[in-house]
Amino acid sequence: MRVGIPHAGNIYIPLRTIFKELGTELVVPPPSTRRTLDLGVRYAPEGTCLPFKLTLGNLIEACELGADSVLQAGGIGICRLSYYAKVQKQILHDLGYDIEMLTFDVSQNKLVGLLQLIKRVSNNSPWSKIISAFHFGLAKLAALDNIEKVIHKVRAVELEKGTANKIFKESIKAIDELSEHAALKKITTEYIEKLGQMAKDDRADPLKVGIIGEIFVVLDPFSNMDLEVELGKLGVEVKRSLFFSQWTKFSLFLNSLGIDEWKRVHKAAMPYLKRDVGGDGWESVGEKVLHAKEYDGIIHVAPFTCMPETVAQNIMPSTKEDIPVLTILCDEQMAKPGMLTRLEAFVDLLKFRRRRPKLTSGTRGNRENLSWH
Ligand code: SF4
Structure with missing residues (x-):
């Protein structure tokens, strides 16, 4: 075959x-x-x-x-x-x-x-061989995601832009080619240490932007036109809960055992959406509500015509949790210059928003219900 x-x-x-x-x-x-x-x-x-x-x-x-x-x-x-x-x-x-x-x-x-x-x-x-191969495959997935979580932080503050990406690409290649399960932990640690040793701006306090939306376009850089890399270039730290390793852990294992790891997210969405609408729509609403106080802004990535994310997109402006949301609809018509212009404008808005309480102390209440789409 x-x-x-x-x-x-x-x-x-x-x-x-x-x-x-x-x-x-x-x-x-x-x-x-x-x-x-x-x-x-x-x-x-x-x-x-x-x-x-x-x-x-x-x-x-x-x-x-x-x-x-x-x-x-x-x-x-x-x-x-x-x-x-x-x-x-x-x-x-x-x-x-x-x-x-x-x-x-x-x-x-x-x-x-x-x-x-x-x-x-x-x-x-034999099942023993399948389980062992499956375990190794999932361990690689988790290792890649662990490195990527560090990348999200480092990209925003690296002094020489592009260095973290280069290391990330090297780590992907090394982990892909690795044939010994026993060596995986060592390789992962080495790359995380390499990222830790990079020259960074230690005084920077980067904006934190959550990435939420439909799993495929969130996790596929070609579909979202390297959204996270571009945010890193703008000095933004990406925060994201969706990772394939987490999806497999929650959906393949914990869910099979009757443990609902998305409960917290669904509970947060409840006042606005009470049921699964397919795909990741329910989770998108919950994530916005849940992280409104933690992040500076949220980017909601959705495929054009995606029914679940269209539902989520239309609910988001009416939640009482106040955080700017930029929805990016991905399809074959999407062009990178257009996306970059919107990202830059969004990041400017978030910077302004961070500074604003100091400039206009006492006026925060006026902004609580605004969302930006
Ligand atoms: S409708 Fe949306 S959630 Fe469903 S497969 Fe298409 S893009 Fe994914």
Whole structure:
């Protein structure tokens, strides 16, 4: 079997590790480019969300490289994700790729379904080998996310802009290529120490901006046009709760044990939204409410036409928690200069807002209900 996968941030790294350990060939398409997106846009139904188009482009590129089966998330969610695998399979067949669509349910049977799928594609490998490979893959994911959390802090205060990114890229490569589980901790520590030793502006008190929204566009730098890197260049520290390692921990393990790790976020959203609306919409509202006092501002990243995030976007201006929110809608029409202009204006606004209480002491009450979209 030659299994093709779509991209979503660094998710190819744990997948490559798991498949390699089990001796199954994985076809990782080239990193997403304009061509990938153009392919997806050309063959996707008009009006589908960006993750559909982009992952379709990835799967076409994987088929071009000889994949005979492709992997896509599925399930019975209440947004378009539940149609992804079925529709993409049909499109790939129409294009002449006689592939098998391998899908795993991200709404029910998550862990069991995923492990059963891995067992199948690995030609019935023993469970002990599967668990060990899975464990190694997830450990790499956690290591990458731990380094990225440090990167978020360092980018904002590094004296030589771009150094943290360079180290991050090196760490991604090193962790991707690592074949010994035992060495992972040492490599992770080394890179975190390297980041700690970088020249930084120790007097800086960077703005803290939370990134919330739909998981794919939040975690896929191609989709959000390197939003976090650009914020780092503007001296902003990124705060984000969404990480693939956390998602897998919460959704695959704790949820299977009946532990709801999103309870705190859902509770915060309750006064404004009382139920799941699909995707990450409920969480987006909760995150805004929860972090309103901790962050200087929030950037809400959402694919254009994404139903759950559209619901969240429309609720946010009416929450009583006062924090500026900039919504960035991602689609194939989005251009980087436009996004940068909006980021710069937003950051200026946040700087002004930080200074303002000192300039106009006693007037804070006038601003509590404002949101910026
Ligand atoms: S959450 Fe939004 S972007 Fe993601 S699959 Fe659902 S509709 Fe599409």
